[in-house]
Amino acid sequence: MNVTRGFTGRPRVQNAGLPPGQYDAGDDWPVLSAEVTPDLAPADWSFRIDGLVAEPRTWDWSEAHALPASAYEGDIHCVTSWSKFGVRFGGVSLDAFLDAVRPDTSATHAVAYSHTGYTTNLPLADLTGGRAWIAWEYGGRPLPAEHGGPARLLVPHLYFWKSAKWIAGLRLLDHDEPGFWEQNGYHARGNPWEEQRYSGD
């Protein structure tokens, strides 16, 4: 252990919900996207799932909203060290979309991509079983553009760069392919509880 002389840090909080190396950002919600926030109207938004599926499909805004509503209430964790507690997102469970396209048994991974061209890779298992959403509401209001509105992917049990803003689609694959930050040295899976920040962690 390399103790820093004179560093005491903040009073220790016993917060079982805080993954290692994270701090509670309170009411702040930092924005860290690397590209220009796109000017994307709900009418121009669409979401597609293709690749290793029985029936590739594209949903527009109203078709996506016709699926059963589902909400996430809980915490989110950003790789830059902040966590945010008790957030509430509304949208549709990704399972509802995946059920419609019927993933092939050979599909193991997905690349999620944004209307900006941003990409991120995920194991398919992290996107199913009620653990991932397409979200368009935050705190009961439309999701702001800088936070990924009109709609973003939400995979709250992984670091938040996996929750692609301005989500445009998922391509299902039989192998893992690095996305935008993953090519830049970030971890392929990004589990905050195992502190998988950078490749090699």
Next chain:
Amino acid sequence: MTERSTESSTAGRRASAAASWPVAPFPAPLQGADTTRVAEPDFVPETRFAVPGRIAVSNRAAALWQTATLTEVRRETPDAATFRFAVPGWAGHLPGQHLMLRLTADDGYTAQRHYSIASPPDDAGHVELTLDHVEDGEVSGWFHTIAKPGDEVEVRGPLSGFFAWPGDRPALLIGAGSGVVPLMSMVRHHRARDLSVPLRLLVSARGPEELIYAREYGSETTPVFTRQAPEGTPVGRLAASHVAPLLGAGQPPDGWEAYVCGSNAFAEHASRLLVAAGQPVDRIRIERFG
């Protein structure tokens, strides 16, 4: 994941995917930076907008925590100071990259934050960071009130090739407050290597007192003062009138790669001005300090 040399695999990709995924020309790796080997994806989405292409950097050094010894502290403004470290095993960086810094208390508690690297790559075995003193800041507070030469902290990096500038393309840099830090590494690199590619810096500060690196700027830089300015200089935020002369007829033949850094509010404002002035979105790289 397969590992391939970028040099061969991206050439084909550039040709096949140029319409939806403009890949900027790949730089020769800088001396001091590691060789460039990364996994390349096969799937490239067709989308309406486009993010800028990847800059080839090494990701190998990122996993390792290294000891950084503070050797010098230089005051820049009432709220910001530069901290110079000796990091003997430093792998080298590209201007614009950042690192992760970690402080450890004696009970094992740690605090880690990202900091942009202010120094140019040629400063072998050393890195300089410039930190704002954030009110009640856990890490910046320690630096501004306790740190002194000889102290040791830990760093890992360099991180993220996205905001890196290899020195190979015209660069239009726009920063505010401590957002100028990674841009200064680019300015210093441009100067140290006597590079001939055009480089311009627009830097926003509240007033002359708050302008970080004020003494170092040359003709490449235009300061913008938002609250108070020296006699004869207008006061106001960064505006279309600052950006317009550098774009359109005023830009280099193949245009600029734009680098925007600062708070999220500033980054949104500056990137909108750039888009409005005709800068392509896939050539705007943004680093937001949160």
